[in-house]
Amino acid sequence: MTNVSAPLSTDYCTTRELTEELASPLSGEDQAAQSMPDVSPTKWHRAHTTWFFEPFVLERYESDFEPVDRRIRALLDGADLSDDVTDLVRLGLHHEQQHQELMLMDIKHVLSLNPSRPGYRSQRRAEPLNRIDRPARWIDVDGGVVETGHRGDSFAFDNEQPFHHVFLEPFRLANRLVTAGDWTQFIVDGGYQRADLWLSDGWHTALSEAWTAPLYWRLEGEVWMIHTLGGTRPVIDDEPVCHVSFYEADAHARWAGARPPTEFEWEYAATSRPSTPERGFDLEQLHPSPAPPDDGSRSYDLSQLLSTRCTLADDRRATRNRRRTPMTTSITEPTFDAHLDPDWSRRALIDDVPRGLGRRPLRLPPRWLYDDRGSELFEKITGLAEYYPTEAERSILRREATAIAELTKADTIIELGSGTSDKTHTLLRAFTETAQLRRFVPFDVSEQTLRDAAVELSAAYPDVQIHGVVGDFTRHLSHLPTDGVPMIAFLGSTIGNLYMEERRAFLSMLAEHLLAGGWLLLGVDFVKPVDRLVDVYDDPSGVTAEFTRNVLHVLNHELHADFDVAAFDHVALWDPSQERMNLRLRVNDDHLIAVADADVPVELHDGEEIRNEISTNFQIPSITSELATAGFTTRQVWTDTPGDVAVLLASVDR
Ligand code: SAH
Numbered sequence: 001m002t003n004v005s006a007p008l009s010t011d012y013c014t015t016r017e018l019t020e021e022l023a024s025p026l027s028g029e030d031q032a033a034q035s036m037p038d039v040s041p042t043k044w045h046r047a048h049t050t051w052f053f054e055p056f057v058l059e060r061y062e063s064d065f066e067p068v069d070r071r072i073r074a075l076l077d078g079a080d081l082s083d084d085v086t087d088l089v090r091l092g093l094h095h096e097q098q099h100q101e102l103m104l105m106d107i108k109h110v111l112s113l114n115p116s117r118p119g120y121r122s123q124r125r126a127e128p129l130n131r132i133d134r135p136a137r138w139i140d141v142d143g144g145v146v147e148t149g150h151r152g153d154s155f156a157f158d159n160e161q162p163f164h165h166v167f168l169e170p171f172r173l174a175n176r177l178v179t180a181g182d183w184t185q186f187i188v189d190g191g192y193q194r195a196d197l198w199l200s201d202g203w204h205t206a207l208s209e210a211w212t213a214p215l216y217w218r219l220e221g222e223v224w225m226i227h228t229l230g231g232t233r234p235v236i237d238d239e240p241v242c243h244v245s246f247y248e249a250d251a252h253a254r255w256a257g258a259r260p261p262t263e264f265e266w267e268y269a270a271t272s273r274p275s276t277p278e279r280g281f282d283l284e285q286l287h288p289s290p291a292p293p294d295d296g297s298r299s300y301d302l303s304q305l306l307s308t309r310c311t312l313a314d315d316r317r318a319t320r321n322r323r324r325t326p327m328t329t330s331i332t333e334p335t336f337d338a339h340l341d342p343d344w345s346r347r348a349l350i351d352d353v354p355r356g357l358g359r360r361p362l363r364l365p366p367r368w369l370y371d372d373r374g375s376e377l378f379e380k381i382t383g384l385a386e387y388y389p390t391e392a393e394r395s396i397l398r399r400e401a402t403a404i405a406e407l408t409k410a411d412t413i414i415e416l417g418s419g420t421s422d423k424t425h426t427l428l429r430a431f432t433e434t435a436q437l438r439r440f441v442p443f444d445v446s447e448q449t450l451r452d453a454a455v456e457l458s459a460a461y462p463d464v465q466i467h468g469v470v471g472d473f474t475r476h477l478s479h480l481p482t483d484g485v486p487m488i489a490f491l492g493s494t495i496g497n498l499y500m501e502e503r504r505a506f507l508s509m510l511a512e513h514l515l516a517g518g519w520l521l522l523g524v525d526f527v528k529p530v531d532r533l534v535d536v537y538d539d540p541s542g543v544t545a546e547f548t549r550n551v552l553h554v555l556n557h558e559l560h561a562d563f564d565v566a567a568f569d570h571v572a573l574w575d576p577s578q579e580r581m582n583l584r585l586r587v588n589d590d591h592l593i594a595v596a597d598a599d600v601p602v603e604l605h606d607g608e609e610i611r612n613e614i615s616t617n618f619q620i621p622s623i624t625s626e627l628a629t630a631g632f633t634t635r636q637v638w639t640d641t642p643g644d645v646a647v648l649l650a651s652v653d654r
């Protein structure tokens with residue numbers, strides 16, 4: 001809110017200066033970036049807010065107006081401004097203050113998409129001033145016919161009017177905000193995987209956008225990190241959770257046995273109960289922080305609610321002339337393989353269309369499942385209660401990482417199908433502790449996921465050279481380094497996604513490539529009762545179905561195909577002779593599909609299936625004998641406690 005008692009020109013200058021100050025840490029290029037349709041570039045906010053004063057004030061009230069704002073100050077300082085001019089300038093200033101918040105919101109989004117996730121400026125205060133360290137208490141609020149909306153003549157936006165009455169049933173409100181710690185419990189309890197907690201639209205959005213946590217949260221190893229305007233830092237349990245959508249708030253409330261309050265309940269509670277006194281927009285921290293605790297003389301029932309509106313003015317004056325800090329990044333740059341033709345992936349996809357869909361059986365290689373959305377959906381699968389392989393394998397790695405480092409003495413780890421390299425942190429930590437690791441080479445077909453992971457790894461292991469390779473592990477193994485003592489990690493039973501003949505060729509290539517003296521760390525999933533596997537590959541919440549159907553979205557986006565994705569059912573069938581799950585997409589009805597960029601029509605008939613992925617389960621004797629045929633000697637086999645999965649360590653003998 002502007003300060004109604006200050007001279008208008010002071011308010012004008014203060015508000016205008018703050019907008020410029022907010023923009024100042026950003027380069028011209030940063031100010032032009034638009035990261036998604038709802039984000040406006042900073043330059044646009046600057047132009048838009050100043051534009052307001054031109055047509056609405058200058059042009060109307062300044063007789064020799066030329067479209068330059070040189071004289072607005074003189075106009076505002078003039079003795080007799082009519083009420084119309086005063087009201088309009090005030091509206092312009094409130095408008096600009098709204099945009100100041102929006103600018104920060106948009107800048108945060110733009111920077112969050114930069115792989116190095118730079119901060120906008122270092123926080124003048126990194127720690128929240130207050131913490132929410134007490135459990136929530138319920139406050140009873142009486143109901144009845146209550147007043148709502150803005151009353152009187154002072155400034156209000158139109159959505160705060162008209163003043164009117166509403167009827168409220170008595171209700172209870174929690175006395176404090178939901179914290180990041182509360183939210184972590186929700187995540188751990190499968191909040192993002194349980195359809196029963198979500199509104200149907202919300203569930204659809206959560207699935208299609210692969211939500212697994214609030215916007216700007218990211219799991220690094222086992223630590224939740226948050227991207228803020230001050231850069232990326234660990235989430236603090238006792239801070240309020242922020243950047244959650246209405247749908248997430250609603251699902252969280254249902255999980256907690258509650259519901260979000262309505263706007264009327266909120267407003268009535270804030271105006272009828274002792275609530276926290278006004279607090280400003282925290283320019284020191286630029287991040288939501290908890291309200292101060294009771295001040296001793298009185299206690300606040302509702303610490304999260306503001307009893308009066310917050311003012312920008314005080315904070316703004318206090319910080320106007322502070323020194324500005326430049327954007328900071330402290331991350332060692334990873335390197336990327338430059339050998340591969342940047343267009344190979346698109347050309348390979350184009351080649352795979354006639355090869356896979358131009359003849360029967362219809363087939364699409366699983367590597368195309370993993371665009372950005374597919375990679376996020378896979379992450380979501382790994383968090384499903386039914387999907388045991390990830391956590392089971394992680395438990396083995398945690399237990400055995402040091403033994404693996406000591407046994408192999410490898411100085412290079414190459415990870416095939418590395419994805420987010422999430423589990424690999426366990427290995428990297430153990431290998432760096434034994435001080436022998438020189439280089440980590442993540443290798444994946446999914447370029448953006450690989451780049452994001454490489455940037456994070458560089459920050460986490462500054463003494464290890466991180467060298468990402470984008471490619472197909474069935475074709476591009478010759479791009480891998482062979483010097484030193486390499487250990488190839490192929491985890492998560494991704495080997496089970498290869499057909500038997502591909503597997504044989506792949507293992508032989510690995511043995512040949514590693515030559516003598518190298519190691520293979522292989523994760524495999526064991527054969528188990530079919531019911532359990534069907535639950536894993538056709539999970540009740542439908543995430544796996546969304547994941548396998550993603551290959552059609554990829555063809556629609558990348559090659560301008562016109563698959564009606566909803567017409568395809570996800571089918572998961574156990575094949576006992578091959579001991580594998582067959583994952584297929586079964587089409588309803590006849591379709592003639594145009595794949596514009598591959599220039600081939602694809603004819604599909606009702607009930608036909610596209611073979612999309614297999615997921616093979618192994619037994620120890622069969623996999624060790626496959627390894628032996630390829631030239632590997634299995635040195636160790638570790639299983640998790642329930643015996644669901646195994647990690648094998650094999651070597652190619654000199
Ligand atoms: N290793 C991780 C991720 C497994 S998901 C884990 O154990 O959880 C499979 C990964 O392999 C994805 O990141 C996918 O992009 C990658 N991938 C699939 N097919 C590939 C191929 N042919 N070449 C390279 N990477 C591939």
Ligand code: AVI
Nearest residue numbers: 381492493494497544614615
């Ligand atoms: C990556 N791979 C080992 C996963 C699996 O279990 O076969 C891919 C997957 N497909 C469906 N769910 C998970």
